[in-house]
Amino acid sequence: MATQPGAAAGVSDEAPISLYAQRPPRLRGTAGTVASTVSTIVLVGAIVVLFLLPSSAGFRHEFFSPHYLWESFRLHPSDYLYSVSKAFLYTVLLSVICEPIVLVLALAVATLRMTTGPVLKPFRGLCIAYTDFARGVPLILIMLWVGFGIPELNAGWISSQSVFVYGGMVLVFTYTAYVSEVVRAGIYSVPRSQASAARSLGLSSRDTLARVVVPQAVRNVLPALLNDFVSLQKDTAIVSVLGAVELTHAAQADASYWFNSAPYAIAAGFYLLLTVPLTRYTDRLLAKDRDRRLAGSA
């Protein structure tokens, strides 16, 4: 897969492909292994030494005290405090419910915005106003408006939903705007000729969109989409302003009771557990996509 510089030069000296080609490393074989081992030891060693210095004892206790790490992690912490593990479920559930809803709504907003019919003109305007607003106003403000505003309306059923519902609504509201823009960019990235060809084969405009344009569009922007989902998973923390005991807030409650910040490390670990697999997956898709394109252009 890695193109040899010689082979690339054989095609053309200024081939765009040279952007991705790598210069052969100066140290190769055993010398290379030794060099990378030494640099790893120096870097990791410096961090470990800094961490283990006697003067860092206060720091270690404040942020990584084993006692409090365990207390906040276990399902039933002493002193009736909050289990960060339990709060993790809240965060996972919120993300997992919001993400498919965001995807469907974003697709709807993006396609609505790209219609051309005169009847839909006011809806297009509405879509533009919505994306401008939802992307332009900080999530936390919308969260406070919805979370405290809707219950204040005294509108019966609508005003008596749980924080989970209001928080989810706000996340969906904001992230649909982001994702719809990503989807729109994806649709624009599909050459017009694709749609023309589909129409000339006799596909309806709906089928053209659903079977030809959107699949290609989504594939083109999949890494960007997943990026937004990683971001959404972390932004579930903002539901805490409404009083929800999600991951960040559970850690915060424990930390402020114990005067010790170790629970934050547990919370961070859980976020990584949630986001790293998704980012790794995104990286893999990106690499696959790059290879595919390179293969095409070579």
Place this chain on the structure above:
Amino acid sequence: MLRPKIALAAAVSAAALVLATGASSGAVSHHRRASTYPTLASCKTTVQSQVKSKGSLTVATDDPVYTPWFVNNDPSNGKGYESAVAYGIASKLGFAKKDVKWVTEPFDSSYEPGPKAFDFDINEISYTAERAQAVTFSISYYGVTQSIVALKGSKIVTKHTPAELKTYLYGDQIGTTGLTYIESQIKPTKTPRIYNSLDLAVQALQSKQIDAIVVDTPDGQYMASSEVKNGVQVGQFPSTGEYYGLLFQKGDPLAACVDSAIQSMTTSGELTSISKKYLGIYNSIPTIKP
């Protein structure tokens, strides 16, 4: 089989120790030495060599100070709960009213370690184990209780048996003793909401997102009467041991005689009558069980 016997002996002696300390320490003197107090008669002479400035008792508090703890921002008028307690202690230890000198000590710096310019500080300071590492506390002169604040006409106002209390949705500020009280004593079935400020909790209560807030009684009285529209203080809970203590420089020997004075004021009923006079409004709030 020696081991079980040793274990049994250890358990028995431990139980005996617990019983003994439990019996000798009164309801007010949790967390602290359960020793006998020096007699007030002997104290009158010993304190003279223990006070910072000879012949007078130097008492610290914050500036400004508020009702009901002090009246008219003047600690030296003897009015208000804490002022009255301070003068009561002074008189037990043989100081005349004019021998009590007041100095200012901001709350935030009061429980920092180091030498103090006062004999004791009286400023609604709750005893905590962390603070007791840096300073010495007297026994309790005021037991802090937690109370429920809700909206008038809501279910919790009339229905608050221990079983019913578990069914409500509570809200509280992060890191407060009120939140700890909810989790440790009420143990509700729904996870309480945690807010980053008490104001947000009040806003949530106002818009009926939560059924009640648990705060300490004096704060709750203020919230229910002036902060929350249609607010009502449903009741207060029995003390869990949180209390205000006088604060001394770490290891100050004067603490023993002051404890003795407080103990004497407690048994004679003097503390209760001061409490009735200045904190009557809190005493009239019904006590309910968690």
